[in-house]
Amino acid sequence: MDVSTFPDWKRVGRRIGKRLRDVLNPHPAAPGPSAEERRIQRLRDASIGLVYFDTFEEVASWEFADVDPIQQPNQPLLPRSTGKVYCPGLDGPKTKLLLCHDYKGGYHDYESVRPAPLDSELYSCRYLQFVDIFIYFSHKLVCIPPPTWTNALHRNGVKVLGTLLIEPQTPHMERLFIRRDGSFTVAKQIADMTDTYGFDGWLVNVEQDAPESCKAWSENLISFLSALREVLGEKKQVIWYDALTSDGDVYYQNGLTSMNCRFAKATSGLFTNYKWTEENLAESKLFARQIDFSTGDVFFGVDLWAQNTDMSGSARVTYPPRGGGGTNTGLAMSKLSLSGFSTAAFAPGWSYEHFSTLTSTKLAANGRPSIADQVDKSLWTGAPLPNELLCNCRKGRPHHTEFYRNHPIVRYAQEYPAGSSHFFETRFAQPFQPLFDQGSGQPRKVGMRPSLSSQDCLPNLLPVSASNWDDVNKGPMTRVIYGELNGGPQPSLKIFTKLAGCYEESEERTTRVSRDEPSPLTELVLFKFYMPADGSLVASIGLRSENSQCNIRCGLKMTFFNLVKQTYLCKTYTLAPSMPHRETDTSLAIQEDKSMLVALGVFIEGESDQSTPNALLEITSIIIRPKQAVAIDFGYRIGGVHIRNRARGSDVEKRIAWRWEKVLLEYGKTWPEGMPWSQITGPFSMFQVRVDEQIIGEVYCLEFPLRNEDMEGLGENVTISVAGRFFGGGLVNSYSITVPKADLMVHEGSECP
Numbered sequence: 001m002d003v004s005t006f007p008d009w010k011r012v013g014r015r016i017g018k019r020l021r022d023v024l025n026p027h028p029a030a031p032g033p034s035a036e037e038r039r040i041q042r043l044r045d046a047s048i049g050l051v052y053f054d055t056f057e058e059v060a061s062w063e064f065a066d067v068d069p070i071q072q073p074n075q076p077l078l079p080r081s082t083g084k085v086y087c088p089g090l091d092g093p094k095t096k097l098l099l100c101h102d103y104k105g106g107y108h109d110y111e112s113v114r115p116a117p118l119d120s121e122l123y124s125c126r127y128l129q130f131v132d133i134f135i136y137f138s139h140k141l142v143c144i145p146p147p148t149w150t151n152a153l154h155r156n157g158v159k160v161l162g163t164l165l166i167e168p169q170t171p172h173m174e175r176l177f178i179r180r181d182g183s184f185t186v187a188k189q190i191a192d193m194t195d196t197y198g199f200d201g202w203l204v205n206v207e208q209d210a211p212e213s214c215k216a217w218s219e220n221l222i223s224f225l226s227a228l229r230e231v232l233g234e235k236k237q238v239i240w241y242d243a244l245t246s247d248g249d250v251y252y253q254n255g256l257t258s259m260n261c262r263f264a265k266a267t268s269g270l271f272t273n274y275k276w277t278e279e280n281l282a283e284s285k286l287f288a289r290q291i292d293f294s295t296g297d298v299f300f301g302v303d304l305w306a307q308n309t310d311m312s313g314s315a316r317v318t319y320p321p322r323g324g325g326g327t328n329t330g331l332a333m334s335k336l337s338l339s340g341f342s343t344a345a346f347a348p349g350w351s352y353e354h355f356s357t358l359t360s361t362k363l364a365a366n367g368r369p370s371i372a373d374q375v376d377k378s379l380w381t382g383a384p385l386p387n388e389l390l391c392n393c394r395k396g397r398p399h400h401t402e403f404y405r406n407h408p409i410v411r412y413a414q415e416y417p418a419g420s421s422h423f424f425e426t427r428f429a430q431p432f433q434p435l436f437d438q439g440s441g442q443p444r445k446v447g448m449r450p451s452l453s454s455q456d457c458l459p460n461l462l463p464v465s466a467s468n469w470d471d472v473n474k475g476p477m478t479r480v481i482y483g484e485l486n487g488g489p490q491p492s493l494k495i496f497t498k499l500a501g502c503y504e505e506s507e508e509r510t511t512r513v514s515r516d517e518p519s520p521l522t523e524l525v526l527f528k529f530y531m532p533a534d535g536s537l538v539a540s541i542g543l544r545s546e547n548s549q550c551n552i553r554c555g556l557k558m559t560f561f562n563l564v565k566q567t568y569l570c571k572t573y574t575l576a577p578s579m580p581h582r583e584t585d586t587s588l589a590i591q592e593d594k595s596m597l598v599a600l601g602v603f604i605e606g607e608s609d610q611s612t613p614n615a616l617l618e619i620t621s622i623i624i625r626p627k628q629a630v631a632i633d634f635g636y637r638i639g640g641v642h643i644r645n646r647a648r649g650s651d652v653e654k655r656i657a658w659r660w661e662k663v664l665l666e667y668g669k670t671w672p673e674g675m676p677w678s679q680i681t682g683p684f685s686m687f688q689v690r691v692d693e694q695i696i697g698e699v700y701c702l703e704f705p706l707r708n709e710d711m712e713g714l715g716e717n718v719t720i721s722v723a724g725r726f727f728g729g730g731l732v733n734s735y736s737i738t739v740p741k742a743d744l745m746v747h748e749g750s751e752c753p
Helices: 011-026 035-046 058-063 147-155 173-177 185-196 215-233 262-267 277-292 326-339 350-354 357-365 371-381 469-474 627-635
Strands: 098-099 133-135 159-168 200-205 239-240 298-304 341-344 424-426 432-437 444-448 478-486 494-501 511-513 523-546 551-564 567-574 585-610 614-627 636-648 653-661 683-690 694-699 703-705 717-728 730-732 739-741
Touching: 058 200, 147 159, 159 185, 159 239, 185 200, 185 215, 200 215, 200 424, 215 239, 215 262, 239 262, 239 350, 277 298, 277 326, 326 371, 326 636, 341 424, 341 551, 350 371, 350 469, 424 523, 424 627, 469 653, 478 523, 478 585, 478 653, 494 523, 494 585, 511 653, 523 627, 567 585, 585 614, 636 703, 636 739, 653 683, 653 717, 694 703
Parallel strands: 098 133, 098 341, 133 159, 159 200, 200 239, 298 341
Antiparallel strands: 424 614, 432 444, 478 494, 494 614, 511 585, 523 585, 523 614, 551 567, 551 585, 636 653, 653 703, 683 694, 683 717, 717 730, 717 739
């Protein structure tokens, strides 16, 4: 028989093979929650700021009136500078990095607006300057990124995408193509959700064969994708996942091919499956050139779980075929960077999901990083792994590979300048803040308070605090500078110095450090920028001097790049001695002829024979903004503080609510160019809510949900106030109100008036 007379023979064969496999190896679906149970859970999650949709009916019936203010992020996407990042000695091809979430199924309490305390940290990302796109992925039909994630990612310049996911068991796939008044209903609805919930686009993943009953489904799907991209606008993104092919079958291509290129071209990028090979790369590169498709818009998938040896069923495979994923993720990125393709890392929270939480808790209680923390740091920076990981991979030591130390993610990922071209702000707030018990006199760490929404742009503190710290300790005696992030209610960055290396007792241990003899060990780059040094910007740096016992001094260092001479120039600022622990604000003009500011860091000079760590300086904030932005604090205020009742099914939730107002036109009528502005909170980046002068929480919207425990130990009447923090500015307080405590207590079953 001549198979050429049956053009669909491959498709028919694949479908027969799938059905035969299902008969021979049946995998009955595990019993899950009922439709009513899912509906109730969805409403509960929505009440804490987590929004998703399980069915096409829910998507079609959604409207703006359903939106709760706590479900909306306020942080606008900070536009990143497009200039080259300052990386002396680390030049080479880079790959854009996309992170695809899928952490423990998604939508957890720690991602909500008022999360409960935890024993230890869960997944977040501390290396956001190396991330281009973050996709929030969960096994829902429509996944809306939690506002806490969106705020943190936007503050760091990372684009955030939701997910439209049609799985094999998803009913009524054909409803994707329903039109009303000529427009695709689903496309219009999820585009409106994108604007309402403040994120940047969609991953579209269809993991179900096209229904036989759906006529011209391929053209319909391409029309749907094109319509979605059009209604979203040029600033948003749509990425197609490599599952469904133009033949109508789920048949993973592991690259850009003729069977998925039409879907990729209808969107703005392709996220490939994970089982690609070097041959797939070569073929995709050639094909991309033939169809005029940018290789940078093809994100080759890397499955971090593929490195595990404890997985049930068939082994998961990703590049490289032996040992790929996990701690070898950087090895795949090195190959992709050479080929000009981008990387999509699937399940970047792998280290926090695979390694024991109980073990992490025990280690954290002793003041040591958890195993999950150490694996995550190793994955990104190449830091050495602990000898014992205590995971369930019993077959060998799959994570202690020979490659991971020299192939960390940060070596191959495209790094972006911190902040925008005219604005940068950090107060060193981390995604999890330690909780301490003060009862015994000596503070004792008792847990962590999740605060994803507050995560600032954090210094990477490379290289000394990362992989080559061990190399320094094995070498000759050398004085080094390093930094440690300080958590708690007043986060900061502490700068230390110490002697590192090996020495004999008879050796001279006094070291002298001069700024005229710089080295990577006596200088520490904190942040990299690409900002004009034309005098239009000013840097304000909050500092506290430590009670140092050595003669080593610490200073600030700015690095500039001359656009004409194509050379680097450094300026140093030795800090004048001040009273220990007294906070001062240092203002530095950013001005150098025909140059760009590309880095800000610290350095040490002087001499000392002390080998133990010595604290030199504490940095509490770094803000760079236009000069005219200094006066913005006077133009706005917070008013209208009151108590609001929010219906929650049969219950009522008590909330503190307020508004922001413009008050002085001479200061507030023109918002400085280059400064962030929120469509929801205007000039304010966040708010502190206070009850009887005690801060009970921070929030990114204009309402704050109250809990009965907030009122514990208070009198019959309580005083409430709200403080708002400006983008790049200070705090402004509202007028306080006094209300009976009984009016703030929540009683189950009470009705909303």
